[in-house]
Amino acid sequence: MFVLIVLALFVRFSISRFKEIPKGFQNVMEAIVDIFDSFTVSTMGESKRRFASFYGSVFLFILFSNLWGLLGMRPPTSDLATTLALALMTFFMVQYYGITTKGIGNYLKGFLDPMPFLLPLNVIGELANPVSLSFRLFGNIVGGVIIMGLIYAALPGILKIGIPAVLHIYFDVFSGVLQSFIFVMLSMIFVSGAIEE
Template identity: 55%
Template sequence: MEGGFGPEIIFTIPGTDIPVTETVTNTWIIMAILILFSFLATRKFAHKPKGLQNFVELLVDGIYKFTAQTMGEDKVAFAPYIGTLMIYLIFANLAGLFAIRPPTADLNTTMGLALITFFMIHFFAIKRKGVGTYLKGFLDPFPALLVINIIGELATPISLSFRLFGNIVGGLIIMNLLYGGLAALSGSIGLPIPILQAAIPAPLHIYFDVFAGVLQSFIFAMLTMVFVSIAMD
């Protein structure tokens, strides 16, 4: 979507009509940062950790404990995915602090992540319970609820994606409107530099980009763990 508050098209792949938007390029930037950090943080691991290695080990240990506490010790193998998901979402949601459009302000990104969760729910439910028991679950607590149970399952990726997308794009819209209003106000009172835009938005950035961004990353990862765990139990 071009214009308005949608992601702009940065370029078109040569020889095709395939557009590459801000969402894709900013995701590439975040991926490059995380890959570079992973390489630098793990290339010189020592038997006695110090410095950056201490932070990395603390982070990994925390993710594994968090996953085990939420999903159970028997599902701790999900920790690498949950950790990757949470770290990516935190970086993506905080991108606005660096004047980069958050990839999660694009419904394509949030729906893609929600669909991964959706397929994980049903794949691991079938793997753990078997096809027969899995299908029988749609008839609980009684067969008349079959349609409602199916609709409820299909609503999961929709609710997951729109919750994250709505919170991030809502903050983006509010901040854009605020900057626009402050720019007009600065011009109307004859300020030579847009000083109002430099000072006033700072507290709102702390809320919309830092607090809400980190909180929504946590909520998305937590709901993913809860949904998958419930489906498997």
């Protein structure tokens, strides 16, 4: 969070110097914003572009948390409390937008589709979403932490310098970016599905 806050403050105080014809740092920031906008529109639709800043922030938080392992520290996303909190945000957004866009009656009636006797399965399916979201992110990140810990413990002194670096590329960088992308994309799909045009 500290890194993200410092980065946000740096960008904010640089805004006054931004030019109409962008170059350098402004190009990078505009490209990042454009990537988040495009991804949100392609996943959720043009009418839900307003979610781009929220999901961009969530993506950056998860990404920076996952990459924290590169500094030799335990990533925050290897703690179930962090991933469950992120998943519960999605769960409550789905409920909120489902009720506000469809109305409480129609929203609750949706649990009886396609047949009324499927109500228990529909409720369980709705409650399974935050569980699956949180455990997917948690399991992948904590699995990488455990494997890297075992590798460091198994290697003798001088070999701890070179060999683990290659594995960090996979377990911290590749897996960290991929899991951030998957979490945000699934969250977007769940929320988008709850909003009825």
